[in-house]
Amino acid sequence: MNSEPTSQNHPSEQTQPDNLCLALPAPFAGPRTWPEQIIIEPARLAMGIWGDVEGDISAAYCADTLPKVKTFVHEGQRFANFGGSGYSVHCHPLLLPEEYKGTGNKPYSHEGETVTYERRTYALGPKIMFSARPLTVEEEVSLLRRQYAYGGYFVSGKTYQEMLLEFQDDERNSEGLKAAIIRELARKELPKTQPEMLAELGKLPENPHAENGPPEGAQITLPGM
Numbered sequence: 001m002n003s004e005p006t007s008q009n010h011p012s013e014q015t016q017p018d019n020l021c022l023a024l025p026a027p028f029a030g031p032r033t034w035p036e037q038i039i040i041e042p043a044r045l046a047m048g049i050w051g052d053v054e055g056d057i058s059a060a061y062c063a064d065t066l067p068k069v070k071t072f073v074h075e076g077q078r079f080a081n082f083g084g085s086g087y088s089v090h091c092h093p094l095l096l097p098e099e100y101k102g103t104g105n106k107p108y109s110h111e112g113e114t115v116t117y118e119r120r121t122y123a124l125g126p127k128i129m130f131s132a133r134p135l136t137v138e139e140e141v142s143l144l145r146r147q148y149a150y151g152g153y154f155v156s157g158k159t160y161q162e163m164l165l166e167f168q169d170d171e172r173n174s175e176g177l178k179a180a181i182i183r184e185l186a187r188k189e190l191p192k193t194q195p196e197m198l199a200e201l202g203k204l205p206e207n208p209h210a211e212n213g214p215p216e217g218a219q220i221t222l223p224g225m
Contacts, residue, residue, distance in 0.1 A: 034093070034126045038074065042132040042139070045086055050146035051203065057081055057089065057130055069094070069115045078117070080124065082110055088131040092124035100125060140180035149197040159192045161185065 040057070048054030060072040060081040069080040071094060079091040092110055100123035104112020109127045116122070135143065144167070148160045155163050167173070168181050184190070191197040 034128055037129045037131055039133050040074070040130050042135060044072075045089065045130070045132050047086060050143065050150050051201070052146070057091070061089075067113075067115045069117050071117055074130075079128070079130075080115065080117075081130075084129075086132075088129050090127050091130050092127055094122040095125045097121065097123050099123070102126065134174065135176055137176050137179045137183065140174075140176045141184060144177075144180055144184060145197060145201060148191070149194055149201055149203070151194070155194065160190045160197060164190075 043052070044055040044057045046052045046055040047058050056072045057079075058081070060070045060079070061083055062069040062071075062080050063082045071078040071080055073079075078094045080094060081089050081091050084090055090109075094115070094117060097114075100112065102112055102125070106112070106127075110124050111126050113124050114121060115124060144164065145160075148155055148163050151163070158166075164181050164185055168178075168185075173181070191200055
């Protein structure tokens with residue numbers, strides 16, 4: 001099996017029609033070699049909790065609906081998402097029963113299982129990790145601001161600076177996140193409340209008399225906490 005990650009950026013794949021043909025393209029008419037990992041744009045794994053739009057891969061999570069599945073499309077192939085984290089999820093391609101040539105029964109994998117999608121029966125192919133590319137420093141800054149603006153109890157009663165200082169102590173931070181926190185802490189003026197941050201993000205008019213509580217629909221905690 002080819003273990004080299006592949007990198008693709010196809011935003012149009014998020015709006016592929018549901019009646020997309022599942023047949024493999026002509027070059028893959030024979031036995032297909034599946035990669036162990038595919039690198040994708042972070043937006044496709046967005047969970048819709050920090051003021052962003054839920055990504056097509058996140059929306060296709062279906063581990064709790066088996067044997068029925070939801071799907072997303074990548075390079076003309078339908079996949080089902082069985083979960084993971086906000087950075088990487090394990091997925092399986094939907095294959096016609098006669099197309100699946102594996103043996104199934106693999107640990108920590110749904111490979112070989114029979115599922116249904118739009119009243120048709122499919123076999124799940126090999127497990128493939130869909131992983132988000134690393135965020136740029138600018139994207140990390142945007143995420144920090146949105147985490148504060150839409151955060152729940154982990155930012156309740158805290159200023160943006162206090163949240164940044166707490167985040168800075170996490171040894172698991174990526175280099176990009178470390179750089180983003182340093183950049184934000186260097187700003188001359190930082191929002192002191194969530195409404196102020198929302199105003200800075202252009203989500204609602206600035207209101208100095210607004211309460212300090214989280215906005216409606218805010219995320220109560222960070223994923224994984």
